[in-house]
Amino acid sequence: MINWPHRIEDSILFEVLDAKKTLSDFYIKQKVHVNSTYNSILVRYDYTIRNIYSEISMISELLKAVEAPVSRTYNLIHIPVCYDEEFGIDLIRVSTKNELTKDEFIRTHAGTDYRVFFIGFLPGFLYLGGLDDRLGCPRLETPRQKIPKGSVAIGGNQTGIYPRSSPGGWNIIGRSPLDLFSPEKDPPTIALPGDKVRFVPVDREEYFNIESGVRKDDYEILKETLYD
Amino acid sequence: MIEVLKKGLFSSIQDMGRTEGIAFGVPISGAMDRSALIRVNAILGNDPDCAAIECTLIGPELRFHKSTAIAVSGADMTPKLNGSPISMLREHSIKPGDILKLGPARIGCRAYIGVKGGLLSDEVLGSRSQYEGVTPESFLDSGAFIEIGSVDRGLANSKARLKTDHAKFSVQVIDVQEGPEFKYLERGQVNQLFDQTFHISKLNSRMACQLEELIPNQIQSIITAPVLPGTVQLTPSGQLIVLMRDAQTTGGYPRVLQLNHHGIDILAQRQSGQRISFKILK
Secondary structure, three states: OEEEOOOHHHHHHHHOOOOOOOHHOOOOOOOEEEOOOOOEEEEEOOOOOHHHHHHHHHHHHHHHHOOOOOOOOEEEEEEEEEOOOOOOHEEEHHHHOOOOOHHHHHHHOOOOEEEEEEEOEEEEOOEEEEHHHHHEEOOOOOOEEEEOOOOOEEEEEEEEOOOEEEEOEEEEEEEEEOEEEOOOOOOEEEOOOOEEEEEEEEOOOHHHHHHHHOOOOOOOOEEEEEEE | OOEEEEEOOEEEEEEOOOOHHHHHOOOOOOOOOOHHHHHHHHHHHOOOOOOOOEOOOOOOOOOOOOEEEEEEEHHHHHHOEEEEEEEEEOOOOOOOOEEEEEEEEOOEEEEOOOOOEEOOOOOOOOOOOOOOOOOOOOOOOOOOEEEOOOOOHOOOOOOEOOOOOOOHOOOEEEEEEEHHHHHHHHHHHHHHHHHHOOOEEEEOOOOOOEEEOOOOOOOOOOOEEEOOOEEEEOOOOOOOOEOOOOOOOOOOOOEEEEEEEHHHHHHHHHOOEEEEEEEEEO
């Protein structure tokens, strides 16, 4: 494991992703997998290492040589979300709790571009950073047994989307008609660590139109390439 | 083709799992008792990674529509071919119409039915291990059909056999290493980890194995970090959770211990209510 300071920040994420790329490129022909979260990298070997110390010192040397790229680009992925009560079952409760009107809550949630730090918890579950302080709300005491696929939710000071129906303790504020994980595609997720996502409010009718387009594999997700 | 006549308690197709999807949040999956999968494939002369049927507690009933050869490893579920008991850990010839039935596990928890050449079900992200949302089916249901390869009739009569590893089914002490957050445990908590036996709770699945006895603690929670099968988490409420093969790839609870593959294999053959204890591997 390689660890960085215990904080959720873009600058740390960039170092993590640069290091991850250097290690992945180095190990490209071997059965070694490099995965990252907010502030750590796990290097996983499919075989037994003969000399752990020489492996560690080799990795240390590699890490010293990691250079930040001259310019950094990312994809901004637009994710349509319907915040209607029928989908956002906790929206009224959490906006009241946070002393905001429902519209203010939606505007603030949709008004930030969120950084994708990593993917975990479920296939395609994007861990997003950048939730506005005013929108944080504690996880449910008792998680729900079944949260619908596509639910956009807030847990503590994090926000995310459930890629499939699952138990969960986060507060549900809306739903997206997109498929966040498609194992037959390459990559199988709609965003990668380092990208950003923007929630785009849509009404009920638009939600169902998009949903039917997604089902027919007809809907094209809007992605822009931008500079950091 | 293999036809699933009765699915048993819970059966699924498993190989050595998939590592191609870890970065996308896809668990590794794969056989819970890896060593049993390796053995069943070895007896049949298969690649160790060939897919087999993993049976849990009560085995399935299968009809073979093609000639092939099979072997059974892992827990003893009194396998019967056309009503007659057959030995575990050796190769048996199969002709079209043959019926294989596994019953309740007499010892252990999971058995593996291997087939010559392996099962040829859907491969997704480099593996045939069934997992919800990744493979088209997440388990073997009654009425399912599984593709298998063709086999020369002459090959299906190997005399290969392995001895049952009885020790594995009765061993209680599992070797572990310190996890990344082990250093935050107090002396008293460390003692509790290694000085007692733990009962496996009813919350025992391919994803995780929760233990009954609690270890009260005030360890600071961590921000979500990578986890592996075999990682032992300690929750704020004192619960020890041993992550198994279908575990999610990241987690927010402190990681106090780490089991190796052998430890996971042992735990995979334990049932709820049985006991285990931990010992540090130096």
